Amino acid sequence: MSKIAVAMSGGVDSSVVFRMLYEEGHEVFGITMRHLPEELVRDRIGSCCAPRAVRAASRLAASLNRPHYLFDLSEEFAATVMRWTAEAYRSGVTPNPCVLCNEGIKFGLLFQRARALGAEFLATGHYARVHNGRLFAARDRMRDQSYFLYRVPRSVLSATFFPLGEVGKDEVRRMAEEWDLEMKDAPDSTDVCFAPEGDFSYIFERFAPEAIESGPIVDEATRLLGRHRGFGRVTIGQRRGLGIPASERLYVRAIRPETKTVVLGGRPVASRMLVENLIWHQKMPERFEAVVKIRSRHPGRAVSIERIGDRCHVTFPAPEPNVTPGQSAVFYEGDCVLGGGIICQGEV
Known part of the structure; x- marks a missing residue:
C-alpha cells in the first residue's frame, strides 16, 4: 500500500x-x-x-x-x-x-x-x-x-x-x-x-481597477449604443446582460482596452484560430487531426492542427462561434488528452 x-x-x-x-x-x-x-x-x-x-x-x-x-x-x-x-x-x-x-x-x-x-x-x-x-x-x-x-x-x-x-x-x-x-x-x-456568482470585483479593485471603469458600447460602425460598467465584466461572444435594447441579437465582437470600448455586432465565428503557450503530453507531428474543446462544456470539434514553433493553427470544419481569446484549447484523441494551449485569436 x-x-x-x-x-x-x-x-x-x-x-x-x-x-x-x-x-x-x-x-x-x-x-x-x-x-x-x-x-x-x-x-x-x-x-x-x-x-x-x-x-x-x-x-x-x-x-x-x-x-x-x-x-x-x-x-x-x-x-x-x-x-x-x-x-x-x-x-x-x-x-x-x-x-x-x-x-x-x-x-x-x-x-x-x-x-x-x-x-x-x-x-x-x-x-x-x-x-x-x-x-x-x-x-x-x-x-x-x-x-x-x-x-x-x-x-x-x-x-x-x-x-x-x-x-x-x-x-x-x-x-x-x-x-x-x-x-x-x-x-x-x-x-x-x-x-x-461570477463577480470579479475583488480582484479588479486590487489589481486592475481600470477594467471596471465605465466606457462606451458601440456597434461595428462605431455608433454609440450605450455605456458599460467595465470592459472586464464582458467576454467575446457574450449576448446576455449587456443592457442594450435591439431588434436583433447583439454579441460582444471585440474589447478594446486602450479606449475602454466594447464593440457589439453579429455572433462572432471563426474558421481558424491561433493557439499559443502550448504544452504537449507526447511528441506530436507538425500536422495532425484531433478533437478540440475551447471551453470546459464545449462538445468538442474534429479539427486539423498545424504546429508552428510554440504555436499552432487550428482549422475548424465549419465556422465555430465564440472562439474566445484567453480561454484554453485542449486537444483530445478519444478520451486521451494530447495537450493544449491558450487561444490567441480567432480568424474568419
Whole structure:
C-alpha cells in the first residue's frame, strides 16, 4: 500500500476520496491549502476551502486517526492566479484561472508540500483519469474536469491519483451517505473560488481597477449604443446582460482596452484560430487531426492542427462561434488528452 496525501477542500468529493483510500488500506493523510482572504469565503458553504469546509476536513481525518495539514498559500495565490486573471481581463481577453491554479498551485506548490511530508502520491477529488502518466477524460462526461488539468506535467500526473474518474456523482453521493460524511449534502462548488456568482470585483479593485471603469458600447460602425460598467465584466461572444435594447441579437465582437470600448455586432465565428503557450503530453507531428474543446462544456470539434514553433493553427470544419481569446484549447484523441494551449485569436 502507498503513502498518499489527499488534497482536501472539505467538500463531498475530496472527503469521499479520503475515505475511499483509507478503506483500501493506504496510509493517507490530508492536506488543505488556505488561499483566499476571509472576506471571500466567510459563510460560503459550497466554496472551495471555506472555513466550515476546512474544519470538516480536519474532523474527518481525526475521526480516522489520520493527520491533516493546513498550508497558507494565500500570498502565492494572490501574486499569481488572482493578479494574472485581473491583468488578463485588463488586456481584453478572458482567462481561465482554474487552469493556472491547477498548474502552479494545486499540482505545483501543494504537490511539493505533499512530497515534503513523505507522500508517494497526491490524490484529489477531480473527475479525470490517469494511466501511466497520461491524462484521460472521466467516465462521467458531465463531470469531466480534464480540460482544467491539461497543463499539469506528466511528471506530476505520474504521482497523482484521481479515484473519482471511474465513478459518477450519484455514486459519490451514495458513498458519502453510506459513510455518513459531515459534508455529504454540501452543494457543489461551481464558481471561480474568488469570484462568487461570477463577480470579479475583488480582484479588479486590487489589481486592475481600470477594467471596471465605465466606457462606451458601440456597434461595428462605431455608433454609440450605450455605456458599460467595465470592459472586464464582458467576454467575446457574450449576448446576455449587456443592457442594450435591439431588434436583433447583439454579441460582444471585440474589447478594446486602450479606449475602454466594447464593440457589439453579429455572433462572432471563426474558421481558424491561433493557439499559443502550448504544452504537449507526447511528441506530436507538425500536422495532425484531433478533437478540440475551447471551453470546459464545449462538445468538442474534429479539427486539423498545424504546429508552428510554440504555436499552432487550428482549422475548424465549419465556422465555430465564440472562439474566445484567453480561454484554453485542449486537444483530445478519444478520451486521451494530447495537450493544449491558450487561444490567441480567432480568424474568419
